Structure formats: C-alpha cells, structure tokens
Amino acid sequence: MIAPSQSPTPAGREAGQFSASAAAPTAQSGLVLMGALEAFHAEIQECHAAAEVLELAAQCLLKLGGFRAVAFLMNEPPDWDFQLRLCQPAAGRGEMQRRVNDSIRAGTFAWALRQSRFVPVPGTRPEHDGPTLLHRLGTRARTIGMFAAVGAAGADFALQAQAGWVAVILSSCSYAIENLRLRGEVQNHNTELQERVRQRTIELTEANELLSREIAGHRRSQEALAEETERLSVTLRCIGDGVITTDTAGHVLLLNPVAEQLTGWSQTEATGRPLAEIFAPLNAVRREPHIGFLEAALTRGAATDVSQNSLLTARDGRERVIAFKVSPLRQRAGQAIMGAVLVVRDITEHERLTAEARKYVQVESLGVLAGGIAHDFNNILTVIMGNVSLADENLPNRVAAAANLREAARAAQQARELTGQLLKFAKGGTPIKTAARLQETIRESARFGLHGSHIRPVFELPRDLWAVEVDNSQIHQVIHNLVINAVQAMPHGGYLRIHAVNRTVNGAENLALPPGNYVQISVADEGCGVSPEALPRIFDPYFTTKKSGNGLGLAMCDVIIRNHGGRITVTSELGKGTTFNIFLPATDKAPAAPASSERTATAARRGRILVLEDDDALQTLMAAMLLRLGYRADFVDRGEDAVRMFQTALQHGDPFDGAILDLTVPGSMGGREAIQRLRELRPDFPALVSSGSAHDPVIADFQQHGFCGAMTKPYTLEQFAEALGHLLPAGRA
Structure with missing residues (x-):
C-alpha cells in the first residue's frame, strides 16, 4: 500500500x-x-x-x-x-x-x-x-x-x-x-498470470501425454527392432552362405561368420574398409578381376548374379571357387538405395565333385557308343581292305590303282576323324575357346551319338546363326550327352528335334542370364519324360532316374555350359518327352575359316629353323618334311641347348629365322620357358609351339605365352607347311 x-x-x-x-x-x-x-x-x-x-x-x-x-x-x-x-x-x-x-x-x-x-x-x-x-x-x-x-x-x-x-x-x-x-x-495481473499458467499447464499436460505416447511408441518400435535384429542376426549366423553388406560408399558394414571364413577378415577388422580390400573375386578362366558389380548395385540399383565360376583369394592366400550375387539394399521398395548386400557361396567342393564326374561320364558315354562305333569302324576297315586289294590287282593299270589308293586314303581319313571324335569325348577341363559357328558341330555330335539307334534326327539350324566363343570339343560332349540321354529315353526309336536360334535376352525373362545376345540350342525328344519331383534335381551330381546310370552326364553338361558363361534349362512332361535348352553368349569375333579340303601347296621356301624335339622318330620325320619344304633345320632335345645354339648363331652372324619348340621336354627346359629366354635375346623372334595335347592352355592361348602359332600332333605335310607359312611368310623367309 x-x-x-x-x-x-x-x-x-x-x-x-x-x-x-x-x-x-x-x-x-x-x-x-x-x-x-x-x-x-x-x-x-x-x-x-x-x-x-x-x-x-x-x-x-x-x-x-x-x-x-x-x-x-x-x-x-x-x-x-x-x-x-x-x-x-x-x-x-x-x-x-x-x-x-x-x-x-x-x-x-x-x-x-x-x-x-x-x-x-x-x-x-x-x-x-x-x-x-x-x-x-x-x-x-x-x-x-x-x-x-x-x-x-x-x-x-x-x-x-x-x-x-x-x-x-x-x-x-x-x-x-x-x-x-x-x-x-x-x-488483474495475478488473475491474468494465473490464467496463463492454467493454459500453459493444460498445454504442458497435453504435450506430456503426447510425448508419453510417442515414447511408448518409440519403445515398442525399439523392442520390435531389437527382435527383428536378433532374428536377422540368428539367420545370418545360421545361413550357409556368406553375407556382406556395404554402405553407399562401398565400405563394409557387416560380415556374417561364413563371410568371415571365406575372406579371412573378422567383422571388427573389415568394418569401414572398402569392399575391394575384403572381397576381390577373379574370373576363374582368365583370372581377371570382376569389376562393376558393386557400382551397378549402388548407382543403378541393378542386381548382378555371377553364377559362373569365380575365384576368391582369402586373406591367408587360400583360393576358393565361389558364386556370388550382388543386390541393392533399399529402406523400402522403390526408395533410395542405402547400400548393397552380397551373398557368396563356396562351390569349391561342388566343382571338385563335378570334375570327378567328368571322368565317369566319359566311360559311360563310350560304353553306350561301343556297338555303333564297332559297326561303323568295321565298315570303314572293309572299305580300306577292299580298296587295297583292288589296288594290288590293278597295279599295272596306274589310273585304276591311283583311284583305289584315293579311296583307301579317304577311308583312312574317316578312321582318323572317328578316332578324333573319341578323343574329344575322352577329354575335359577348362574350356579353350575359339570363335565358331555351331551348325556342323551340332550335326556331327548328334549323328555320332545316334549311331546304332533307331532314332531319326530333325535339324533346324539357320545359316545366319550367330558366332559363339566355345571349346568345340566340350560343346561336342554336351550335345553328345543330351543325345545319349534321348536315346536312352526312346528305346523304341522316334524323332529327335534339334534346332538353334538367335536370341536376345533383355533381363525380363527369368533365365538368370545377363542381358545380351545368345545362341539358343534346343534338343527335344519324344521319350518317357521326367517326373515333376525329379526335374529340379536333374542337374545334381550323382542324381539319376536310370537303373544303370551314375547321374554324372547332365551334371557335367551344366558345368560345361556355365563355364562358357551360359545356361542350360530343362522342361519335361511325363509321357510326352523332354526338352533341353542351351544358351551360349554370342560373340562379335569372326570365326576361323574352315580348313580347306584341297591339297595345300608345298612350294619350296627358304630359312633356318631351330627345332626343339626330344623324340628321335619325330626328329627324323620333321627333318624330312623341312628338307622337302626347302628349310634348313637344326635339332636339339633340350631347352637349354636351344638357347645356347640360338646365342651362338647370333654371334656368328647366321641367326635363326624361326623356331618350332616342343611344349614339354621331360627332365629339361620345355618350350614355354625356352621362348621367354629366346625373346630376351631377340624380342621379335617368331616361334611355333608344338604339342601332342590340343587342350593345353598354352596351345589355346599361345600368343599370351610369346608364340606366333601352334601345331598339334599328328599333322600332315600340308598342315606342317601351312603352319610354317604363317610363321615365316614368303617375303620374310
């Protein structure tokens, strides 16, 4: 107051x-x-x-x-x-x-x-x-x-x-x-203040109730997230495949225990490191890094399924054969990408079993063919023996004798081709690819498999079929195995329809193939068909529905096609038949020109040739051939001697113009090591590699090892002259 x-x-x-x-x-x-x-x-x-x-x-x-x-x-x-x-x-x-x-x-x-x-x-x-x-x-x-x-x-x-x-x-x-x-x-001020306090108290009470509800909801969300995280953690620990997740920058966020075993990195050590440091798969054939799969997932949202064989080197240096798939990781469907997830499967043991399966299936294939081959081979020998006896009778008549000898030579060539086919079915391993068109390969393989059967083939093979990059002998083997499978499914005969088409895969089809151009080969029989229960396991090793089969033939087909970057599928209906579809990637490379049936000119040439060959009989044969063709030749049976002789020739001013080097020399330096030493002395020195195995990787990829060409044994004088002509063209020799 x-x-x-x-x-x-x-x-x-x-x-x-x-x-x-x-x-x-x-x-x-x-x-x-x-x-x-x-x-x-x-x-x-x-x-x-x-x-x-x-x-x-x-x-x-x-x-x-x-x-x-x-x-x-x-x-x-x-x-x-x-x-x-x-x-x-x-x-x-x-x-x-x-x-x-x-x-x-x-x-x-x-x-x-x-x-x-x-x-x-x-x-x-x-x-x-x-x-x-x-x-x-x-x-x-x-x-x-x-x-x-x-x-x-x-x-x-x-x-x-x-x-x-x-x-x-x-x-x-x-x-x-x-x-x-x-x-x-x-x-009045107190009243106003009290009213404001009352209103504020009401607001705070309402806000507190809302916050309490939000906290309760957040707590429930956290509990649900914790439960989901635990379920995911248990799943990742128990799953048989390796799982790796990354953020949008490609840095590792998570490795499950299987991924830790495959890579050799622990979760703690790997977290935050670039994926390429932890997981760097290689192409199993070319041993080149797989690139672009992570960027495709993180930038374009594209999934990558690398089902063909790849190699992964762990931190301790151990190599494993793997298949892996990469997918983008999103918060919800259609939302922004928050990282990537990789699922890695160790298929080393599977590949080992499959390689072992090839050995068994070759024996099975040859056993099925024995009867038909014996019949055809006896016919060929009959032609040879008959023409030889006619030549003996007609010897005074030189024209008639020449015709008889030509018939005998033709029959011998057929016998050589038949033997070559047997060798194709006896081999296996990594595909040694060359560009080719498959029309003749398909026909030859199918007819060879149908020998002695009551089945008639129906071919639809267009002339404009795209080229593919394949190992011809392995594709022979796949077609042959599918034909043998059809023969066993149609014991009373029928039609076997084999056709091929050009096919473009755009990703919409459920084929598990990268988008691109493919050649599709279909083999359809009219046999008993496969039950729906057995169909999903038809490519599994050792799975068979036959009493006498070992379940390795179709498994080997699947492996071979996958090693070529393709895929094989199957559809079947009981009582109506089975259809196999093969997809092989097309190539822009030009196929090699087919060998001419005409005799190759063996005109005399000039030049000095260094020959590394440890077999005395082959040295004698090659000396005669080189002399017939006009070349000077020096022979050695050890790679070390070849290098010394090459150095001596350079010092005396009489260098070699080229060399023929045997790939393998027991107990000594072979051609692979010798060409490296020779090229150290003369970087542009031309050389051919010679081998009795056409399936050695050095023969298939000779340029990568320093050679200018390759020769496989056996060969004729014409083939020998053609190889030397590529090594030393006329203008150079």
Whole structure:
C-alpha cells in the first residue's frame, strides 16, 4: 500500500491562505479531530472500491463543519475528463457542477491541478453564497481527481482552522484510492498470470501425454527392432552362405561368420574398409578381376548374379571357387538405395565333385557308343581292305590303282576323324575357346551319338546363326550327352528335334542370364519324360532316374555350359518327352575359316629353323618334311641347348629365322620357358609351339605365352607347311 503523506499541523501553510490571523483550535477540539481522523483511516483501509473511500471522505469532511457541500471529480478512464462522481449533499449537485464549470472557464481549475493547497475560485461571494474551494486530489506521482467544496456563509474561521485537517483527509483518501487501483492492477495481473499458467499447464499436460505416447511408441518400435535384429542376426549366423553388406560408399558394414571364413577378415577388422580390400573375386578362366558389380548395385540399383565360376583369394592366400550375387539394399521398395548386400557361396567342393564326374561320364558315354562305333569302324576297315586289294590287282593299270589308293586314303581319313571324335569325348577341363559357328558341330555330335539307334534326327539350324566363343570339343560332349540321354529315353526309336536360334535376352525373362545376345540350342525328344519331383534335381551330381546310370552326364553338361558363361534349362512332361535348352553368349569375333579340303601347296621356301624335339622318330620325320619344304633345320632335345645354339648363331652372324619348340621336354627346359629366354635375346623372334595335347592352355592361348602359332600332333605335310607359312611368310623367309 502507498502510505499517505505525513499530516501537516493545523497551523500549517495551507490554513494560513484564508487568514494569517486565525486563532489555533483548542486542545480539546484537536483531540476530537485526531480521533475522527484515526477512525477515518481505519475505515478507508477496509474499503474495496474508490466510491466507498470517497463516500467516507465526504462524510468525514462534512462532519468537520464549515462546508455546505463537498464533491469529488475523478480523472478516470475511459474519458479522463474529471467527471463529477460524488456530491454531498446530493441536492447541491447542480450548484456544485455550475461552480466547477465557472472555475474551468476562469482557469482556476487548471491552476488548482498544479497546486498542493486550497485554491479559492474568484467571483464568489463568501459572505452570501459561501466560498468555492478547489484542492488537487492525488499522490505526488499521479493526479486522480479534484476536490471541490462550498463553504457555509460566514464560515471563514472554520475553514481557516480546519484547512490542515482537510488536506490530511484528502491525502489519505488519494493514497487509499491509489492503493485500491494498484491492488486491482496487481489482482488483474495475478488473475491474468494465473490464467496463463492454467493454459500453459493444460498445454504442458497435453504435450506430456503426447510425448508419453510417442515414447511408448518409440519403445515398442525399439523392442520390435531389437527382435527383428536378433532374428536377422540368428539367420545370418545360421545361413550357409556368406553375407556382406556395404554402405553407399562401398565400405563394409557387416560380415556374417561364413563371410568371415571365406575372406579371412573378422567383422571388427573389415568394418569401414572398402569392399575391394575384403572381397576381390577373379574370373576363374582368365583370372581377371570382376569389376562393376558393386557400382551397378549402388548407382543403378541393378542386381548382378555371377553364377559362373569365380575365384576368391582369402586373406591367408587360400583360393576358393565361389558364386556370388550382388543386390541393392533399399529402406523400402522403390526408395533410395542405402547400400548393397552380397551373398557368396563356396562351390569349391561342388566343382571338385563335378570334375570327378567328368571322368565317369566319359566311360559311360563310350560304353553306350561301343556297338555303333564297332559297326561303323568295321565298315570303314572293309572299305580300306577292299580298296587295297583292288589296288594290288590293278597295279599295272596306274589310273585304276591311283583311284583305289584315293579311296583307301579317304577311308583312312574317316578312321582318323572317328578316332578324333573319341578323343574329344575322352577329354575335359577348362574350356579353350575359339570363335565358331555351331551348325556342323551340332550335326556331327548328334549323328555320332545316334549311331546304332533307331532314332531319326530333325535339324533346324539357320545359316545366319550367330558366332559363339566355345571349346568345340566340350560343346561336342554336351550335345553328345543330351543325345545319349534321348536315346536312352526312346528305346523304341522316334524323332529327335534339334534346332538353334538367335536370341536376345533383355533381363525380363527369368533365365538368370545377363542381358545380351545368345545362341539358343534346343534338343527335344519324344521319350518317357521326367517326373515333376525329379526335374529340379536333374542337374545334381550323382542324381539319376536310370537303373544303370551314375547321374554324372547332365551334371557335367551344366558345368560345361556355365563355364562358357551360359545356361542350360530343362522342361519335361511325363509321357510326352523332354526338352533341353542351351544358351551360349554370342560373340562379335569372326570365326576361323574352315580348313580347306584341297591339297595345300608345298612350294619350296627358304630359312633356318631351330627345332626343339626330344623324340628321335619325330626328329627324323620333321627333318624330312623341312628338307622337302626347302628349310634348313637344326635339332636339339633340350631347352637349354636351344638357347645356347640360338646365342651362338647370333654371334656368328647366321641367326635363326624361326623356331618350332616342343611344349614339354621331360627332365629339361620345355618350350614355354625356352621362348621367354629366346625373346630376351631377340624380342621379335617368331616361334611355333608344338604339342601332342590340343587342350593345353598354352596351345589355346599361345600368343599370351610369346608364340606366333601352334601345331598339334599328328599333322600332315600340308598342315606342317601351312603352319610354317604363317610363321615365316614368303617375303620374310
């Protein structure tokens, strides 16, 4: 509360404004006034409104005597224009308003607002009407109104004597009203604050409830995520394949235990490292790195299925044969890629069993063919023997004898080709690929497999069939095995339909093949068919539905086609037959021109040839052939001797023009090592590699080993001359 100012004494300055000669009140009247003031102060402290304070003040002032009427004009909102709020007695309200208006016009009202004392209003006649007095109502800081009073006629002495007490009452009244105003503002502020607190409490309660629900939902999500994580962790620990995940930058995030075994890296060591440091598979044939599979998953969202054989070298140097698949990892279907996942399978043991299977299937194939081959071979021998006997009888007739000998030579060539076919079915291993068109390979293999059977082949092999890059002998073996399978399925004969088409795979088909161009070969029989239960396992090693089979033939076909980057599929219906479809990648490489049936010219040539050959009989044969062709030849039976002779020839100014090097020389340096030494002495030195095995990798890829060409045994003089012609063209020799 704002305390009223200290009460001035009755003899103060304000009382002196009426008359300087006024007598002081008696002691008894002073005590009465003091009691009245104390009662007034006590009463206004209990007031709850300014009107109550004003009412008590008016009553107190009238009781002092000397006033005919008192009034209060309050400066309050909303008008702030000193409205007359209280006048006692009420009957004098009109007269009081008139006197106030007169004071306003005279400027006395405004002057009184700037004073702290009674200001008389001029123009009144105190002796007749009583004086009009104005006194500012307010605190030092704020004007809250104006007190107006009309004194009783002839009451100058009372006013002069009581002016100080009136000032005390008005001051107390002002501070009481101001305290009520401030109390009201505080109360309003408290009420407003309480309302704001209440509203905020409601908002916080609602927010707290919402947060509680969100926390509960988050807790449930965390529990569900923990359960899902545990299930995934158990699955990854128990799965038989290796699993590796990466982030979008290709850094490893996770390895399951199988992946740790395959790579040799632990989860802790691998985390954060680039995938290429942990997992760097190689092509099993070319031993070149597989590239682009991770970028395809992370940038294009493309999955890569590398089902053909690949090699993975573990951290400890151990090599494994693997198949792997890479897929993009997304938060949800169609959303942004968040990484990649690789699934790796160790197929080393599977490949070992498959390689072993090839050995058994060759024996089975040859056993099935024995009867038909014996019949055809006896026919060939009959032709040879008959033509030889005719030549003996017709010897004097040179023309007839020449014709007979030509027939004998033709039959011998057929016998050589038949032997060559047997050798094709006896071999296996990594494919040694050359570009070729498969029409003749398919026909030859099918007819060879159908010897002695009652089955008639129907071929549909277009002339514009795309070229493929294959190992011809292994494709012979695949077609032969499928034909033998058809022969066994049709013991009473029938038609075997074999056709080939050009096929473009765009990824929409469910073939598990990379998009591209393929040659599709179909072999369809009219046999008994395969049951739906057995069909999914038809390519498994050692799985068979035949009493006498060992279940290796179709498994070997599957491996061979996969080693060529292709795929073999099967469809079958019981009682109607089985169809095998082979897909081989097409190539842009031009196939080698077929060998001419005409005799190759063996015109004499020039040049000095270094020959590495350890077989005496072959040295004799090769010496005769080289002499017949016009070459000079020097023979050695050790690779070390070949290098020394080459160095000596260079020193004496009579260098060799070329060399024929046997690939394998027991107990000595062979052709592979010798050509490296020779090319150190002369980098452009041309040499042929010679071997009795057409399936050695050096023969198939001779250029990578430093040779200019290759010869396989046996060979004729024409083939020998053709190989030397490529080694030493006429202009060079």
